[in-house]
Amino acid sequence: MSKDRLTKTAVERAEPRERDYMVWCGKMQGFGCRVWPSGKKTFVAQYRVAGRERKKTIGTYGVLTVEQARKEAEKYLALARTGQDLAGEERRARAEMSVGELCSEYLRHGVALKKGSTVKTDIGRINGHILPLLGRKKISAVTRADIERFMHDVAKGKTAKDRKIEKGRSIIRGGEGTATRTVRLLGGVFSYAITQGYLTANPCAGVKKFPDKSNERYLTQDEIDRLGATLTVAEMVGLPWHLNDGARSKHRPKAEQNLREKVSPHVTGAIRLLLLTGCRLREILHLKWREVDFQRKDLDLPDSKTGRKVVYLSDAALEVLRALPKVGTYVVLGKQPDKPRSDLKRPWERISRHAGIEDVRLHDLRHTFASVQVQRGASLPMIGALLGHKSTSTTARYAHLADDPLRRALNAGSESLTGAMLPKAKDDRE
Incomplete structure (x- = not known):
């Protein structure tokens, strides 16, 4: 333990390690700073009362200064010297919180x-x-x-x-x-x-939960074709206004527009990218042009749901990206050029209605991407890598989709057995 006083300089110089560790004050015994692997630093008061060791977290560095934390720690340490366990009393009180x-x-x-x-x-x-x-x-x-x-x-x-x-x-x-x-x-x-020491047992432990029921919806090839045709109509001609039930009057087109409304190429492009990449909605809506590498044919997402993620792009996905107008920071243009679009709810309702797939969610396009890969023979580990799954159990939900390829292989490999086992026609027996 250092004999030096714990100061702002000492706290700032403490670098994070693989495991958390303490930097103790040499002038006030029991006062220190815990340095976490994440870089977070918290002040601690540690003492012993009636043979029991207590460790009280005072606060976080940055929220509290070293001197503020020192004064707060002194209250706990001073009372401990008289045999009073302030932290223990607080914990007992916290156990009575709602x-x-x-x-x-x-x-x-x-x-x-x-x-x-x-x-x-x-x-x-x-x-x-x-x-x-x-x-x-x-x-x-x-x-x-x-x-x-x-x-x-x-x-x-x-x-x-x-x-x-x-x-x-x-x-x-x-x-x-x-x-x-x-x-x-x-x-x-x-x-x-x-x-935090408020309880010793978790009342949720051992509770038998309902089994997770998958709500995945996979588009058939016919539905995929209809969706593609609708996207083309939406951006080239416009969708009929009757599909826009409930829209506010200010959004209604003029009579000369033949009651059709064109959809932005950024919206149709975003939907195409969802189906062609298997990305999550926010990964596409928050995608920046600097994260698109046309030469390496991938997206480098710095902060997806599962952390940093590389998304490999097919030629079709690259073609969609090249066709999108570059306006602002984000690939999908929002209301402001330098802020991401918040959602695709309103246009998706009209597009899915026109395509006859009203029960399909945008997230189902990700499931459809995976299902197509399975049906074309891609392994589950490969699909997991394409989707950015961290756990193989997450990808395992698509295992049942491999039935069709297995059935085709079974039929193809059973031709020699079929001839011997199936009854022959009457003409063949004579």
Whole structure:
């Protein structure tokens, strides 16, 4: 341990390592800074009372200065010298916090490694289900039976029915899939409580969840053909206005436009790229021109859902990209040249309706890309690499699509058996 005082310079010079480690103050015993592999640095007060060691996280460097953290740590260390365990008292008090209060703390401090889109989904599930059903219950009083009852209530849609909630909160419909994912989130929230010392056991542990039911939809070749034809009509001639039911009057075309509305080539191009690359919607909408390498024939995505990702481009995908007008930073033009487009909801509703595939989601184009690769003989590891999957279990959902190629191989390899086993026609026997 250094004999030097812990200073701003000492904290800033502490470089992250493969594992977290402590930089202790040589002048105030028990005061130090923990350096995490991510580069995050947190101040800690460590002491022993009644034979038990306590470690209290004071705060994060950058939010607190070294001197502010030192003053806060001194309160815990000074009381410890008199035999008083302030951190232990706080933990016992926190064990009496409500589930709603725990969720609020979790969203402030427990989601640092999650992506913004994931956090947004978490907020929706917390506001739509967890708070109405469990929000007021003390975390120390939540049992496994409570979680099981909660899961079944969410599955039945009790949370989402006739609920009046304050502005800004979203309601999520019920269903077994939603219930399972919400319980998994709640398990993560309680795991956070355990790491903070508020609880010793997770009430979600051991709860048997509903099986995940796949909602994947795969386009047939006929549907793919109809979609391609619709995209051409949409950008060249325009789609009939009657497909745009519910649009505001200001969007209505003039009579001389024959009640048709052309769709931007950036929109049709984005949809083509979704089907030709298997990318997720945000990966295409947030794609920047500098991430497109026409020579290497790939996209270098610095921050996809699974981290950095290279997307290999077919000749058809390259042709779509070359045809798109370069306006601004992003490949798909949004309302402002230097900001990404937020979604494709409105044009996709009209395009899918015209193509007769209204039950198809944009994400189903990714599934269709995978299904076509499987049916053409690509292995699951290869498809996983094309889609950017980190886990082979994620790609395994497409295994059943390989039935047709296997069946073709079976029939082709059984010709010699067929002649001997099948009964011959009467004329052949005579």
